[in-house]
Amino acid sequence: MKPKDHKPCILALSDGTIAHGTAIGKIGTTGGELCFNTSMAGYQEIFTDPSYYGQMMMMTYPHIGNYGTMSRDDEARSVMISGLIVRSFSEEFSNPMADGSLQEYLERNNVIGISGVDTRKLVHHIRDEGVMNAVISSETLDEEMLIRKAKEWPSMVGLELATKVTRKEAQTISSDGPYKLAVFDYGVKKSILDNFVKRGCTLRVFPAEADLDDVKDWDADGYFFSNGPGDPNASADYGLPIIEHAKSTKKPIFGICLGHQLMAMSEGIAVKKMFVGHRGANQPVKNNETGLVEITTQNHGFAVDEEKLDDSKVEVTHINLNDQTIEGLKFKNFPGMSVQYHPEASPGPHDSQYLFDQFMEMVKQGAGSKVQGAGSKAQEAGSKAHGAGHKSQDAPYKPEP
Template sequence: MKYTKRHKAIILLADGTIFHGKSIGKQGSAFGEVCFNTGATGYQEVITDPSYFGQLMVATTAHLGSYGTHKDEVESDAIQIAGLICKNFSFNYSRPAADASLEEFLDKYDLFAISDVDTRALVSYIRDNGAMNAVISTEVDNIEALKKQLADVPEMKGLELASKVSTKAPYFVGDENATYRVSALDLGIKRNILRNLAKKDVYIKVFPYDATYEQMDAFKPDGFFISNGPGDPEPLESAITLTKEIMKHNRPLFGICLGHQIIALANGISTYKMNNGHRGINHPVKNLITGKGEITSQNHGFAINREETENHPDIEITHVHLNDHTVAGLRMKSKNVFSVQYHPEASPGPNDANYLFDQFIENIKKK
């Protein structure tokens, strides 16, 4: 452990509430929507998940950093969160397989983080009052200036962020001689989704967030995939238009998380911002088709309207979240289309829902 002077720090919420802590390394400020993740493990995958882009992440587990970091345990090429908040930060790590400490990982990507925060009180407050914009800062004597800067940070509702994290140019994943070919729309795709598809004998071409149906179809895919990602789904007009084209041509389509919301919007089902979202690795879901329960990994702050989904003549709800009964999965009755609101690839999390990748392949075989 290198010696690092700990500076006083604060979390200033948009409603003026303040929580106190200490800086982990660098000094400064970071702005974003504050949210929390309930997973006890998987912090490296979480902070590199593009779905968290622009958010201040509160870790509810009491200790962070104890098993260090590893170069293969990332979901993108960079840290995606705006800042990190935790209770106890471990500057040392004990896992033999780790190649760096979490402190070194944060320093490498210049991420501002604070610890020694009463995260139980902070999370309880967010649960009661909803996710909101916030700033974490070592400028503890400059509250009024921070409030003015915070007031200029845009709300997550209505915010299009997929363009910030999507690939700039198409690229390929998997064996080009694989049995199946899939065109994937990158709205903030996780690497483990691509790994899971490649394991199913799939060759994938990944396209930027604003790709057209003609561009994606030129790959001669057997199926289409729409990925997870950050922000509000409603501003993603090009992705919604693309999805309508895929459905019009009755092509096999699978959507995860933000992709699930895009499929709903393409069917005229509205979305809404949740009070504090679902973020963690132990969310209970019931598969209404099989009657079985699943423990799932989730990360989303928006959901689709359940009443509109139930009343849609061509949509069947396939999965529900057992905590709040939100729609966790759907399929179309007349098209080869299905989606889930959670992450079957996990990383981190359980593998209860990994069968959905097999289901996608079976749908492709039926095309």
């Protein structure tokens, strides 16, 4: 079934809101938490970001599919979103480098979607009412049944999803560089791994429920905790023990997104569900140490609770300029840094890639130094790098005072 056949389709929200449109992708019924992404391009990278696992993706940019799809743009081996909502779906594409159309891509990955929806109106509705579950169906037009199904769909609160997207066993990704990095895959994006490899790291990528003895045997020079889907509180049982081990080594630690949340939780700082999450490639973030503003890529529905901070344990390094939520932390009791947003982008601007360089400076300072006190030396290096992060690239825009 092709979208040109214009098979009718319904989007039903758990609060009773109904939107009618036409089917795209696979014919069927699907559901999940309805979220929206404000990126103008990069839809394929968004659809394959494991942090979106189980979520219904509504794109705010009206034209989706016009440049087709390319296999090199995938961030994971399969599409992660549970459904797709767009304003105007492009059945044809104009990109000579594309492997095929978005319709073919969605069908191949069993993704159910709807086109012809007033996404602007729905985004305003979600911003006013808060995030909620929804169902798409091109199989039935029974509105009451679909609303009921949306109400019964499992809430994201308390939902453990990282083990659904992680790898089954540990994998080594080699480089020509001298540094060994332990990566914990809660849904890690390909572009994150690429950023470490090109900076001279040989990676040992562990599954979410990693065996602690295997981690110890790797004897890493640094530890990285990745992005991933679901409620971070539901990942604590397997995430926090590994973080505690990493902290005990006094080696540098870096966390992104879910990894950032778990690192905060390891210091007793709570994480909360957001009224409306941040998802897009145009989120302004201020670096508190430099005063510079970065335009960032974000994808999260949970955040570190600013009311539960402990100044003796963390320093807030980055803040979201739209709603003042916490976007970055530096840890005082171990050599660690973390950010809520995505410095690897994919899609999005590269303003924040200096964070990988900062972490690597910490790793380089600590690597090879086995004597007591190596951890404090790495922490000092990380603190210095945190304040000088933009020296190796063009600085992001700094607003006039």
